Amino acid sequence: MFMVAASLAAVVALAPLLWVLVVLVMKGAPSLDLDFFTKLPKPLGVEGGGMANAVVGSLMVVGLGSAIALPLGVLGGVYTREYAGVWGARAVRLVSDVLAGVPSIVLGVFVWAVVVVAMRRFSALAGGLALALVMLPTVQRSTDEVLALVPQEVREGALALGIPKWKAVLWVVVPSAAGGILSGALLAVARAAGETAPLLLTALGNRFWNLRPDRPVATLPVMIFNYAISPYEDWHRQAWAAALVLVAGVLLLTLGARWVLRRKYGGS
């Protein structure tokens, strides 16, 4: 009886998730064509066109966010594990967990109030900052956890050679955990790449090309949202194509993270 109920629960849990994936491939794959990657969105009412600008825009915003959050997050994680005392580390972890728990839309409101209001315009930079806030606590936490796996003997051995602690940390401890740190970073980037809510209030969107960080830029998640809630059949089709591309990108990053980790530590 219990076995049946629990097995049933597992099936019920997987069903909607599989449903999403199946629909995504069924609707997305036929809608995906070369135009999607090479053309700009067409004006209202004209069929066809693509989302080349949103693909590039997504890369740009996620790239900006990663450039800000990854170094800071890794440094913060190193501090937590190698330098902060027991209670200091606990405090830093708690705070970083709290930040990770702030709804991403609230992070968007924050960046809007600071960056968009000051610059008087929506921008790719603001979008990148919002995504950086999403990534930062995740990267910090995963770096911290991966460093915990470095054997204590490695640290002692390095210090026994007489090098100062900062050199030991920078050239011995951190490199020996590099694979795990990279894996955590990739996961954080994957999570941020699908974020939509904070981008609505910061990067806004754009129907044209933009490569300037101080101008509004189109991104895939925001395009999916805008096209999905529109009343046009052709836009719905493109929304599915965009969703397929986005999920493929996110899954690729996630699998990449797993692959790095497996090569480093073996097993799963």
Place this chain on the structure above:
Amino acid sequence: MGLEAGLRLLRRRKGRGPESVFRAGLSLSGFLPLLILLGIVAVLWRASGPARGAFGLRFFWGRVWDPVHEVFGALPFVYGTIVTSVLAVLFGVPVALGSALFVVEIAPRRVRSLLTPVLDLLAGVPSVVYGLWGMFYLVPFLSSRVEPLLRRAFGFSPLFSCTGAQFNYLAGGVILSVMILPTVASICREVFLAVPTELKEGAMALGATRWDVVRMVTFPVARGGVIGAIFLGLARALGETMAVTMVVGNRPEISACLFAPGYTAAAALANEFTEAAGDVHLASLVYLALALMFVTFLVNLIARLLVWKVTGGEERGLR
């Protein structure tokens, strides 16, 4: 111990040089999240000034949200957020608990090592994609198959008796339950795995069945952690934006009926922020964001403390 002594020696010489520079740089980035959090609270507090001045705490009791006449009451959003999140927990938690038990207690090792990464991968599907699926598949399914059944079975109760609309509280709750499921299930799995095997074996040796073990050993030992997982799921549901925005109907009204269209705080921010005209409207939305942050903070804090107590804190990751 040798390390500690060595460090003490090093510490005696610190104060200048690369060591202290490195340390200072690191600690700055270590405390960056704290600075950001304080920054968020300060900025939101200031930017919500006009709304706090005009409405004070009555803001959260006001039933009218009317940008045209600049009357802003957040009760419809508060109500919608609570209703959809509670529904998400009601639907999602039993399934999450069951599947976590399945993975820990029943599944053969091969199935377990397959199921876990699959659930983790699916947890990474962006919210806006769930929303897309919700709009074109879940909502039609609910309104054509599930809602008629509920009406027939429970039509006597005001919860299930209105005409309503396709996009409604129920759809919001169901899509949220799907989204919090992987989170709650994976934490429950960790918590169940932390229950000492000796306890379970002892119970089995006394003649307990698998269900007895779950009921009398696993659940009591893991109770705090499970409640923590539920709270984490709740926090996620409260702040989740895109998927709900796309299926909940987006009408700032209050109705006891689950088939009526509603609105949530996060959805209001997503929809109205870039189109807000007046200063008071903007400030009211920021005020809503501040409240949302405060509530998710409290729920998260309770959750973390509960889970930490069971799994022994820092060594286990929670995301």
